Amino acid sequence: xxxxxxxVITSGKGGVGKTTTTxxxxxxxxMLGYKxxxxxxxxxxxxxxxxxxxxxxxxxxxxxxxxxNCRLKQGLIKDKRYESLYLLPAAQTKDKTAVSPEQMVELVxxxxxxxxxxxxxxxxxxxxxxxxxIAGADEAYIVTTPEISAVRDADRVIGILEANGINEPKLIxxxxxxxxVKRGDMMNVDDIVDILAIDLLGIIPxxxxxxxxxxxxEPVVAEEKPLAAKAYRNICNRIVGKxxxxxxxxxxxxxxxxxxxxxxxx
Amino acid sequence: xxxxxxxGKNKTKSKNVAKERLKLVxxxxxxxxxxxxxxMIKGDIIRVVNEYVEIDSEGLDIKLTRMKREYDNTPVSAxxxxxxxxxxxxxxx
Numbered sequence: 001x002x003x004x005x006x007x008v009i010t011s012g013k014g015g016v017g018k019t020t021t022t023x024x025x026x027x028x029x030x031m032l033g034y035k036x037x038x039x040x041x042x043x044x045x046x047x048x049x050x051x052x053x054x055x056x057x058x059x060x061x062x063x064x065x066x067x068x069n070c071r072l073k074q075g076l077i078k079d080k081r082y083e084s085l086y087l088l089p090a091a092q093t094k095d096k097t098a099v100s101p102e103q104m105v106e107l108v109x110x111x112x113x114x115x116x117x118x119x120x121x122x123x124x125x126x127x128x129x130x131x132x133x134i135a136g137a138d139e140a141y142i143v144t145t146p147e148i149s150a151v152r153d154a155d156r157v158i159g160i161l162e163a164n165g166i167n168e169p170k171l172i173x174x175x176x177x178x179x180x181v182k183r184g185d186m187m188n189v190d191d192i193v194d195i196l197a198i199d200l201l202g203i204i205p206x207x208x209x210x211x212x213x214x215x216x217x218e219p220v221v222a223e224e225k226p227l228a229a230k231a232y233r234n235i236c237n238r239i240v241g242k243x244x245x246x247x248x249x250x251x252x253x254x255x256x257x258x259x260x261x262x263x264x265x266x
Numbered sequence: 267x268x269x270x271x272x273x274g275k276n277k278t279k280s281k282n283v284a285k286e287r288l289k290l291v292x293x294x295x296x297x298x299x300x301x302x303x304x305x306m307i308k309g310d311i312i313r314v315v316n317e318y319v320e321i322d323s324e325g326l327d328i329k330l331t332r333m334k335r336e337y338d339n340t341p342v343s344a345x346x347x348x349x350x351x352x353x354x355x356x357x358x359x
Binding site for chain 2: 147148151152155156159168181183184185186187188191195197
């Protein structure tokens with residue numbers, strides 16, 4: 001044992017989908033049969049619990065675990081639907097200094113013994129909380145959206161990760177609006193990959209189903225139909241080493257509405 | 267103008283504007299070098315190259331960018347210089 005892989009999900013900019021991505025990758029890997037723990041390091045602004053739908057089950061949190069107020073196993077919350085999925089929630093009433101980078105390294109090394117994947121949700125920014133979140137990580141996935149501000153912050157984070165010995169982070173481009181990309185009003189996948197010069201892990205369309213699934217506290221990846229669910233399943237398959245083609249964002253609905261537009265000259 | 271837009275011939279697509287602005291801002295973000303320092307490097311490069319060839323100093327482009335190192339694909343910062351040559355100086359032909 002002791003072979004689990006730790007991956008930090010980070011972005012620099014807030015609101016680009018780190019927590020949603022963490023929840024969906026964690027759930028998706030559990031669906032593939034792996035033992036997974038998702039860790040919320042956003043102390044003071046905890047949210048992974050509500051996205052996972054586990055907010056009512058929290059007794060202890062990450063600060064309790066590192067301070068020894070409870071055993072590690074007591075701090076872990078079992079998922080509602082997937083046996084092999086656990087959440088370690090952030091503390092809501094403490095601040096970022098409640099955990100140190102050394103404590104994070106120790107925590108992750110303990111989690112490695114019991115889990116195949118440790119998925120760490122990083123807070124926005126590049127301050128202490130971010131530094132804690134990357135301290136125990138083997139790898140990093142950068143989440144960005146096709147906007148100047150998000151890509152700029154992603155670039156900054158890539159530089160900081162490399163300075164901290166986390167090389168070759170992988171890129172997830174979130175909230176792509178295919179129609180806007182086609183019109184030339186949104187940067188496309190190649191534009192962003194060229195600029196950031198890191199490998200692409202996956203793309204996720206802007207999809208209403210994400211909002212709906214977050215409302216319900218059930219990560220979208222478990223649903224069959226939404227395109228975003230397929231996008232997250234593809235990412236999970238790539239993480240475990242399968243080769244999966246890049247998602248085609250051209251939806252049937254899009255094609256149909258185009259035909260209608262042509263027919264009725266709208 | 268509207269006619270051009272209607273036919274999709276509008277060349278200044280907003281994503282291209284975004285891309286150009288992003289590239290420029292990242293060059294500045296990525297370097298700890300001040301613009302003055304870049305100007306100094308530029309001046310020195312022009313002086314050295316000018317000894318051998320006549321260069322078009324108007325078309326000269328020196329910038330800090332990011333690319334993958336060839337042998338191991340590690341992303342690194344790179345100083346890229348594009349120096350248009352007008353002609354090789356006579357005494358070096």
